[in-house]
Amino acid sequence: QQPVQSPQAVILREGEDAVINCSSSKALYSVHWYRQKHGEAPVFLMILLKGGEQKGHEKISASFNEKKQQSSLYLTASQLSYSGTYFCGTYTTGGFKTIFGAGTRLFVKA
Amino acid sequence: EAQVTQNPRYLITVTGKKLTVTCSQNMNHEYMSWYRQDPGLGLRQIYYSMNVEVTDKGDVPEGYKVSRKEKRNFPLILESPSPNQTSLYFCASSFGGGREQYFGPGTRLTVT
Numbered sequence: 132q133q134p135v136q137s138p139q140a141v142i143l144r145e146g147e148d149a150v151i152n153c154s155s156s157k158a159l160y161s162v163h164w165y166r167q168k169h170g171e172a173p174v175f176l177m178i179l180l181k182g183g184e185q186k187g188h189e190k191i192s193a194s195f196n197e198k199k200q201q202s203s204l205y206l207t208a209s210q211l212s213y214s215g216t217y218f219c220g221t222y223t224t225g226g227f228k229t230i231f232g233a234g235t236r237l238f239v240k241a
Numbered sequence: 242e243a244q245v246t247q248n249p250r251y252l253i254t255v256t257g258k259k260l261t262v263t264c265s266q267n268m269n270h271e272y273m274s275w276y277r278q279d280p281g282l283g284l285r286q287i288y289y290s291m292n293v294e295v296t297d298k299g300d301v302p303e304g305y306k307v308s309r310k311e312k313r314n315f316p317l318i319l320e321s322p323s324p325n326q327t328s329l330y331f332c333a334s335s336f337g338g339g340r341e342q343y344f345g346p347g348t349r350l351t352v353t
Binding site: 133140160161163165171172173174175178180186218221227228229230231232233234 | 274276281282284285286289291297299300325331337339340341342343344345346347
């Protein structure tokens with residue numbers, strides 16, 4: 132029941148765009164996105180809730196398809212500081228657990 | 242400063258020696274959670290708490306205990322640690338289930 136993230140890894144040049152996908156087999160109440168740099172704690176980026184509410188980072192956008200139980204994170208004009216591992220966390224309708232995907236490793240090179 | 246703190250940050254111990262990892266938040270959050278992170282597996286939830294005196298199992302609760310006697314604190318207890326509990330542990334808190342979570346700095350535990 133862990134959400135599936137794709138791709139597993141991606142390498143970008145500065146200025147390029149990337150899309151990271153998160154797909155769940157269960158009905159979702161919310162999807163959260165986090166970025167983790169090596170040796171550090173995950174940092175909150177974006178939350179998308181059932182019904183359309185969103186809250187997050189200025190330069191990062193995301194979408195949430197409630198019917199398909201899918202979310203996508205869009206990183207545009209990537210910067211070196213975007214490098215890290217991105218996790219989606221899902222919170223299912225009717226449950227109280229938070230379940231994270233295995234992560235997507237993103238590397239931005241100059 | 243709003244934050245989640247964990248102690249200790251690093252711990253090396255031996256099999257069977259009881260230990261406690263403390264977690265405290267100063268944001269008046271109701272929901273608190275413990276995760277372990279292992280390479281390739283992402284973050285797996287151990288236990289969570291919806292409020293004081295309300296705790297429940299996550300996906301990997303075996304070998305762990307928790308308590309929530311005060312809103313701000315959520316300690317993780319390993320009564321008889323084993324080598325398969327060697328991992329990086331994170332505590333997190335949020336205003337409620339399903340809301341964005343704020344993570345502590347992590348505790349790297351090695352059990353020999």
